[in-house]
Amino acid sequence: MIRNNYPPQGGFFSFWRYLKKMFHVTSFYLLIFTHMITGSHAVIKSLIEEGIKVIFGYPGGQIIPIYDALYDYKEEINHVLVRHEQGAVHAAEGYARATGRVGVCFATSGPGATNLVTGIADAMIDSVPVLCITGQVGSNLLGSDAFQEVDMIGITTPITKWNYQITDAAEIPQIIAKAIYIARTGRPGPVVIDIARNAQISNLDFSYKKCSFIESYQPNYSPNLRQIKSAAELINKAKRPLVLSGHGVIISQAQNELLTLIEKASLPTAFTLLGLSTFPSRHPLNMGMLGMHGNYGPNILTNKADVILAIGMRFDDRVTGRLANYAKQARIIHIDIDPAELNKNVRADIPLVADAKIALKALIPLIEKKSRSNWLTEFNKYQKIEKERVIHKEIHPKGNYITMAEVINLLSEKTSGKAVIVADVGQHQMITARYYQSEKTNNFITSGGLGTMGYALPAAIGAQIGTPKNQVIAIIGDGSFQMNIQELATIIQEKIPLKIIILKNNYLGMVRQWQELFYKKRYSFTDLYSPDFVALAKSYTLKAKKIIKRSQLNSCLSDFLKSKRPYLLEINVKNKHNVFPMIPLGASVDEIRLE
Ligand SMILES: Cc1ncc(C[n+]2csc(CCOP(=O)(O)OP(=O)(O)O)c2C)c(N)n1
Ligand SMILES: [Mg+2]
Numbered sequence: 178m179i180r181n182n183y184p185p186q187g188g189f190f191s192f193w194r195y196l197k198k199m200f201h202v203t204s205f206y207l208l209i210f211t212h213m214i215t216g217s218h219a220v221i222k223s224l225i226e227e228g229i230k231v232i233f234g235y236p237g238g239q240i241i242p243i244y245d246a247l248y249d250y251k252e253e254i255n256h257v258l259v260r261h262e263q264g265a266v267h268a269a270e271g272y273a274r275a276t277g278r279v280g281v282c283f284a285t286s287g288p289g290a291t292n293l294v295t296g297i298a299d300a301m302i303d304s305v306p307v308l309c310i311t312g313q314v315g316s317n318l319l320g321s322d323a324f325q326e327v328d329m330i331g332i333t334t335p336i337t338k339w340n341y342q343i344t345d346a347a348e349i350p351q352i353i354a355k356a357i358y359i360a361r362t363g364r365p366g367p368v369v370i371d372i373a374r375n376a377q378i379s380n381l382d383f384s385y386k387k388c389s390f391i392e393s394y395q396p397n398y399s400p401n402l403r404q405i406k407s408a409a410e411l412i413n414k415a416k417r418p419l420v421l422s423g424h425g426v427i428i429s430q431a432q433n434e435l436l437t438l439i440e441k442a443s444l445p446t447a448f449t450l451l452g453l454s455t456f457p458s459r460h461p462l463n464m465g466m467l468g469m470h471g472n473y474g475p476n477i478l479t480n481k482a483d484v485i486l487a488i489g490m491r492f493d494d495r496v497t498g499r500l501a502n503y504a505k506q507a508r509i510i511h512i513d514i515d516p517a518e519l520n521k522n523v524r525a526d527i528p529l530v531a532d533a534k535i536a537l538k539a540l541i542p543l544i545e546k547k548s549r550s551n552w553l554t555e556f557n558k559y560q561k562i563e564k565e566r567v568i569h570k571e572i573h574p575k576g577n578y579i580t581m582a583e584v585i586n587l588l589s590e591k592t593s594g595k596a597v598i599v600a601d602v603g604q605h606q607m608i609t610a611r612y613y614q615s616e617k618t619n620n621f622i623t624s625g626g627l628g629t630m631g632y633a634l635p636a637a638i639g640a641q642i643g644t645p646k647n648q649v650i651a652i653i654g655d656g657s658f659q660m661n662i663q664e665l666a667t668i669i670q671e672k673i674p675l676k677i678i679i680l681k682n683n684y685l686g687m688v689r690q691w692q693e694l695f696y697k698k699r700y701s702f703t704d705l706y707s708p709d710f711v712a713l714a715k716s717y718t719l720k721a722k723k724i725i726k727r728s729q730l731n732s733c734l735s736d737f738l739k740s741k742r743p744y745l746l747e748i749n750v751k752n753k754h755n756v757f758p759m760i761p762l763g764a765s766v767d768e769i770r771l772e
Pocket of ligand 2: 603654655656680681682683684685686
């Protein structure tokens, strides 16, 4: 019988057996020494090599192989299962904003991937380093309208710093290294890697090298020293200088350099929404927030300053008001790492492409010590007017209703300005920005450029996971909360001790304010039914309490802050209330109104 006689013994056949044995031995060694692993394992191993500790995500058909690999690395990397992919990308943003590290999220192809789009756009405009990995159909099916196929590269090209589709497993380590390098360097931003199923399941010879250089992408960190000298001369000669500080100062961790510079030359400094927590609110040179709902003084005096030093900010229209009337009298020095921002909205006399920290370090020794008391007194004058006519009334209201401002003011006092505040979008966001007196660097996180309702709950989850020692508090409107309400389950499953305050005014308040002021009180679809948020929270086993009277406020807030568990407070605030000051749309910064 041939079968029994096989393999034949002796002579040529024992040599044949020897060859076969050697083949098995060599392939075994090949496997060991060449590190053959699947593309999916390579994804996870690459992230581990980059020091990624947490992934926010949601599985589905075309990313199952990557999730299957993840199962083997539970000790090395934490995965947080969100309840909607938008939650994953905002959580990755919150994590990145709070830690300064790259936030990572996973989603499956098709609807999973498209659910990321809002968050990707949000990260792009707010310069947040996020890596989104999406599953994709196998490369043999690409372009065939396969089940859950969507052109994620086409969709995200305008809203990513870089994106790439992997169809060959061998590319995985190098592309992940490149993506992380691009996300976190220069002006940070989101990157998308779309991985076809065949690349996830086929083998590659894994080795990992972090990326530190890309020929075609070389952000310029060091300023031109001639320009620094000219900038110093302008500042030294200035009688009415004003510093505008943006998110770039926080991103480049230049807060100490900024403080040294402004204290040396007595430079009044105002902040964009995302620049707010750069240095203590109570510092005498902190003149408050710029823009539409910013402070009275810095807005009016923008149009009186003779020299403006703008750092890591992009002259967004909410900051500039009517451009044709914006700071025409001032000589402008603009420092930004992104050359595309210079001379984009506002013409700069000295456009300086550089990292904020490096530029400020170079500038400091050239700046003369000055005390500009007359100019600083002008800010104090406007501060006094704003206090008397707006702030005092807001935080000490006479009526028996609660105002958003008094809640935030009390919260600010009780936390000594040291909690990490994550605000959603609307009136409550502007009130939080105005009344939370931040005393700690980088403790105010919100969606600035895109103004994405639904941002705060997932972003706060990310911020709390990234900085577990911080007390993270999400401040959310009743409308915004209902946009990503599902993430309450994530908080419970992950045991995240997040604190949530819902400022409930039964309206899409900010839109209602515009309708009141500019659309003859025609409140078109802005009154808002909401569920009983406390009952809802309790159904998730979340500790929760409702506040309807001022007399409850103090003690309830204290209990809330003391709790070690996640806690939701629903605070019923005055329904039809407006945020002031306000620069009406189309008006210039010095036309800001107090009421
Ligand atoms: C996703 C999204 N949809 C719509 C808007 C437009 N918008 C801006 S503020 C706002 C109202 C927000 O309502 P709420 O969360 O209750 O906050 P409030 O203004 O009442 O404090 C709306 C609808 C937006 N910014 N984002
Ligand atoms: Mg509301």
